[in-house]
Amino acid sequence: MQRNSVRTTVAFAFAATLIGSMAATGQTVAGDPACSLARAAGKYGVSDSGIVVGIGPRVAIGLVTLDAAGNLKGTVTANLNGTVSESTASGTISVNPDCTGVANINEFDPSGNLLLTATESAVWDDNMRELRLIFTSAKLPDGTPLAAVISGNARKLVP
Secondary structure, three states, X not given: OHHHHHHHHHHHHHHHHHHHOOOOOOOOOOOOOOOOHHHHOXXXXXXXXXXXXXXXXXXXXXXXXXXXXXXXXXEEEEEEOOEEEEEEEEEEEEEOOOOEEEEEEEXXXXXXXXXXXXXXXXXXXXXXXXXXXXEEEEEOOOOOEOOEEEEEEEEXXXX
16 A cells, blocks of 8 residues: 555656656747747646655656647656656646746556545746646545645656
């Protein structure tokens, strides 16, 4: 049970990081907000690190794709307290004109079982090429909350 919690937490952190890395490049067109889903759309390299209180330290990396409709998907490799896991992430993200946003992410194991759900707050910078994020909530499939103290960065990949 604790191993699943650890894998779920690791997967969640990675997903959050991936979402954070979905900042887009591009010039603002007259009338368009400085930051928007359209400008955030793209593929990102993500990393995050921190601790899941009561479980241990975690680090994660991944690739995440964000579309202009606010959907995200990606893959994550995470290490939670010494246990390495692979997972997929999917969810939604919002982007405000002031370059802040919120991501809601679900992490799944290779068999498609839900590992965890997470919410992250994000801020884009560097002309929407980079995203900074922090986990604001994480919970297991049964609703058990996880105390995740995790932050990360995401950077848009150049095609």
